[in-house]
Amino acid sequence: MATGYVLAVFAIVIVLMIVLISKYKLHAGFGILIAAIVLAIGLGTPWEKIEGTINSGFAGTIKSVAIVIFLGCTMGTVLEKTGAAVRITKWAIKICGEKNIIWGIALASFILGIPIWADTVVILLIPIVSLLAYETKKSMMSYGTALYMGALITASLVPPTPGPVSAAALLGVPIGEAIIWGIIVAIPSTIAATLYCITLKTPVAPKEEFIKSARDSEHMELPSLGTSLMPILFPLFLILCNTVTSVIAPKTPVANFMSFIGSPLAALLTGCILSLVLTGKEWKTKKVLSNWVDEGINAAAMPIIVTGMGGALAVFVKNSGVADQIGQLIVASPFPPIIVPVILAAIIHMVTGSNALGVMTAAALVQPMLDSLGVSPVAAFLACGTGALMFKHANSSGFWVTVSMSNMDVNQGIRAVGGGSTVAGFTGALVTCVLYMLGII
Numbered sequence: 001m002a003t004g005y006v007l008a009v010f011a012i013v014i015v016l017m018i019v020l021i022s023k024y025k026l027h028a029g030f031g032i033l034i035a036a037i038v039l040a041i042g043l044g045t046p047w048e049k050i051e052g053t054i055n056s057g058f059a060g061t062i063k064s065v066a067i068v069i070f071l072g073c074t075m076g077t078v079l080e081k082t083g084a085a086v087r088i089t090k091w092a093i094k095i096c097g098e099k100n101i102i103w104g105i106a107l108a109s110f111i112l113g114i115p116i117w118a119d120t121v122v123i124l125l126i127p128i129v130s131l132l133a134y135e136t137k138k139s140m141m142s143y144g145t146a147l148y149m150g151a152l153i154t155a156s157l158v159p160p161t162p163g164p165v166s167a168a169a170l171l172g173v174p175i176g177e178a179i180i181w182g183i184i185v186a187i188p189s190t191i192a193a194t195l196y197c198i199t200l201k202t203p204v205a206p207k208e209e210f211i212k213s214a215r216d217s218e219h220m221e222l223p224s225l226g227t228s229l230m231p232i233l234f235p236l237f238l239i240l241c242n243t244v245t246s247v248i249a250p251k252t253p254v255a256n257f258m259s260f261i262g263s264p265l266a267a268l269l270t271g272c273i274l275s276l277v278l279t280g281k282e283w284k285t286k287k288v289l290s291n292w293v294d295e296g297i298n299a300a301a302m303p304i305i306v307t308g309m310g311g312a313l314a315v316f317v318k319n320s321g322v323a324d325q326i327g328q329l330i331v332a333s334p335f336p337p338i339i340v341p342v343i344l345a346a347i348i349h350m351v352t353g354s355n356a357l358g359v360m361t362a363a364a365l366v367q368p369m370l371d372s373l374g375v376s377p378v379a380a381f382l383a384c385g386t387g388a389l390m391f392k393h394a395n396s397s398g399f400w401v402t403v404s405m406s407n408m409d410v411n412q413g414i415r416a417v418g419g420g421s422t423v424a425g426f427t428g429a430l431v432t433c434v435l436y437m438l439g440i441i
Contacts, residue, residue: 061311074296109150144406162303176243310364318368327372345387358388386428
């Protein structure tokens, strides 16, 4: 099949997918499924093989991530409902001191963005951040944006948040490695975004309703810091121990044991069990055992379906040969191959408004190209995560949650949230490119 025809079909399919999702508001799962079918037909896949290929691509992708995403979402729900997020925020602000409150906000958001969706972090913490802005006479344009940025960055780069978990699975990156490298790149991105937030001096007063809400809840009983952090940090510790032992002591009894207890499934299950401590006696009631778990299932459904559909699309991209053709074109150009996943993730994110969708879809498209591009799975994973941070704007739910709750107008929001996310994305992409050019990843 002619190279020009294959590339044209691929380009049409990508545009179709983006239009269906962004303009016609079709669910991402349906949009990617339709794109996979159109690509299969356009490239002449035998009719009788299309369904089987989709099923195998879907199942082969989600088999390693579905339970992990479910457990991560459930753990995040418990942290959200029990006040653990507020406890962690108060601790972060305390250790950073009164003169560095914005860094405390960013630190708390960075930590909480690992298990909890970024939008939810803003909703949970906007009362306490509004009260801090009122008491210190600082602008919500600065504080509110810093609150969103930390969570947005880790939600794009650090598992077990669904986007990075799905991207790691699609690209074949072990979760432990994804966590380590995701944190390494997320730290400078968060620092750069917070420094940008400090420059936002336009006076924006916090909403009185949030100040009142924070004051009313000041005496609310919260879980201890240890029990609040344990469900997040202990699973990460187990996963990282598994990664380390598999390198320094492979095939030993210790490594074999850690391969199970430090697997994402066992580690996050441990985190969920530990999070029950946060609920006190409520874990024995239907409220936790049913309603909260149901919320975790609802939160997990979308990323699981999108990840599976992305896997199905990736199979057709790989089988068509378009991945090799695009890879050869990029390699022959003066541009470094690492920019391909950055650009793909950025475009999908900016058009659809979803950084999770940007990370996952870009990973699905790039995976078949890795060999021809000469890019490692880890480098592609980081490139997808940083690209999906670029320029949050008015088609994003996170943008509106942050702008409206921080009392900003649209122009202020574009400058604050759009500018901050772009700074974070460019910084992360630059760090990724440097690591790639040095041969570290």
